[in-house]
Amino acid sequence: MMHHRAAALQRSVALPAAAHPLHLNRRWHHPDLSKLRGWKAVEKEAEVGHAAWQREQEHALKMGLPGASSLTDKTIPTFSRGELPHFAGILTFMKAPYVEDVREVKKYDAAVVGAPFDGGTTYRSGTRFGPQGIRRISALYSPYNFEMGVDLREQMTLCDTGDVFTIPANIEKAFDQISNGVGFIAASGAFPIVLGGDHSIGFPTVRGVASCTSKKIGIVHFDRHADIQEKDLDERMHTTPYFHATNLPNVPPKNLVQIGIGGWQVPRAALPVMRQRRPTVFSVSDVEELGPEKVIEMALDRAWDGVDAVWLSFDIDCIDAAFVPGTGWPEPGGFLPREALKMVGLVAKEGLCGMEIVEVSPPYDTSDITSLMALRVIVDTLGSLVAHGKMGAHKHIIDKPFSPF
Numbered sequence: 001m002m003h004h005r006a007a008a009l010q011r012s013v014a015l016p017a018a019a020h021p022l023h024l025n026r027r028w029h030h031p032d033l034s035k036l037r038g039w040k041a042v043e044k045e046a047e048v049g050h051a052a053w054q055r056e057q058e059h060a061l062k063m064g065l066p067g068a069s070s071l072t073d074k075t076i077p078t079f080s081r082g083e084l085p086h087f088a089g090i091l092t093f094m095k096a097p098y099v100e101d102v103r104e105v106k107k108y109d110a111a112v113v114g115a116p117f118d119g120g121t122t123y124r125s126g127t128r129f130g131p132q133g134i135r136r137i138s139a140l141y142s143p144y145n146f147e148m149g150v151d152l153r154e155q156m157t158l159c160d161t162g163d164v165f166t167i168p169a170n171i172e173k174a175f176d177q178i179s180n181g182v183g184f185i186a187a188s189g190a191f192p193i194v195l196g197g198d199h200s201i202g203f204p205t206v207r208g209v210a211s212c213t214s215k216k217i218g219i220v221h222f223d224r225h226a227d228i229q230e231k232d233l234d235e236r237m238h239t240t241p242y243f244h245a246t247n248l249p250n251v252p253p254k255n256l257v258q259i260g261i262g263g264w265q266v267p268r269a270a271l272p273v274m275r276q277r278r279p280t281v282f283s284v285s286d287v288e289e290l291g292p293e294k295v296i297e298m299a300l301d302r303a304w305d306g307v308d309a310v311w312l313s314f315d316i317d318c319i320d321a322a323f324v325p326g327t328g329w330p331e332p333g334g335f336l337p338r339e340a341l342k343m344v345g346l347v348a349k350e351g352l353c354g355m356e357i358v359e360v361s362p363p364y365d366t367s368d369i370t371s372l373m374a375l376r377v378i379v380d381t382l383g384s385l386v387a388h389g390k391m392g393a394h395k396h397i398i399d400k401p402f403s404p405f
């Protein structure tokens with residue numbers, strides 16, 4: 001103790017003389033705790049109940065047998081069932097219930113579905129393992145977010161429907177399967193959360209949702225790439241989804257907003273299409289100069305103009321390559337994770353009719369960081385929807401029964 005004190009004194013002596021008064025002021029002036037967002041978050045947690053967590057613990061004990069008599073905590077079962085421990089268990093997305101009979105999906109507010117398809121890739125493949133990668137790291141998370149004061153387990157219901165049976169060697173058949181799966185979930189009223197897959201799935205996912213409504217849909221698309229040329233390598237590859245999506249009668253190109261586009265990997269073939277269809281395009285520098293809040297305010301103005309719902313498509317490669325090595329087409333100079341999360345939270349605040357996260361390629365990942373980033377984008381979107389009372393708010397646009405592709 002004496003030793004530490006002496007070291008601290010020595011440090012303060014080493015400070016320049018002018019720094020002393022300020023240093024002492026800061027040290028001894030206690031801030032008003034109630035003004036800190038951190039402290040507000042601490043207080044807000046008290047408003048969130050524990051009923052769903054208690055039900056989960058009771059279910060775990062019933063299914064997994066009571067724990068050994070030497071355990072003090074009597075809520076711990078012998079066989080792990082439910083959230084804990086985070087390193088154990090059969091992994092659905094955040095250990096949500098697996099809906100084996102997909103007809104049950106209508107009982108849930110939101111449903112995860114994997115679209116493990118990488119046949120649209122033009123460089124690195126491996127995104128067929130995206131759903132597995134994201135589900136695996138999702139076991140790490142609790143359903144509670146500190147700053148938002150939201151607990152997804154208490155405030156919404158989530159299920160995992162497993163994956164669409166994609167056809168690896170046939171893009172068009174895989175597209176039809178994906179539209180079938182996403183269309184079925186959307187028609188049930190559940191909020192679809194699609195785990196890609198490369199970005200070619202961005203067309204069939206929107207087509208699935210658009211088939212369940214007579215209303216118009218806008219798209220907010222985060223990406224380093226424009227993904228709007230008609231064909232690439234003679235097929236509808238992952239460079240093409242927004243050409244085909246904005247051909248759908250109820251998905252107008254003027255409601256497509258692309259955020260983060262730039263760098264050395266935007267094929268010039270996309271540019272004439274962009275000039276003709278006129279989506280709203282923000283580069284990373286636009287976000288840097290205008291700030292995330294202003295950009296999203298402008299983006300939402302455009303995406304929601306004259307439509308009844310907005311779809312979120314998040315390509316993980318919009319984040320700087322340093323943070324997301326496990327992706328199909330990495331490009332340095334993208335968003336910081338903090339910026340991207342801020343933006344998706346602001347987009348979700350106005351409500352969404354579904355979302356997808358694409359281009360996570362676990363074989364190229366390091367320590368699961370790319371999958372973790374994808375997970376974070378999803379849970380931050382859900383958290384924002386819940387915090388702003390928008391979970392389920394899209395249901396009124398679903399006015400057509402599911403009709404298979």
Ligand SMILES: [Mn+2]
Binds near residue numbers: 199
């Ligand atoms: Mn991309």
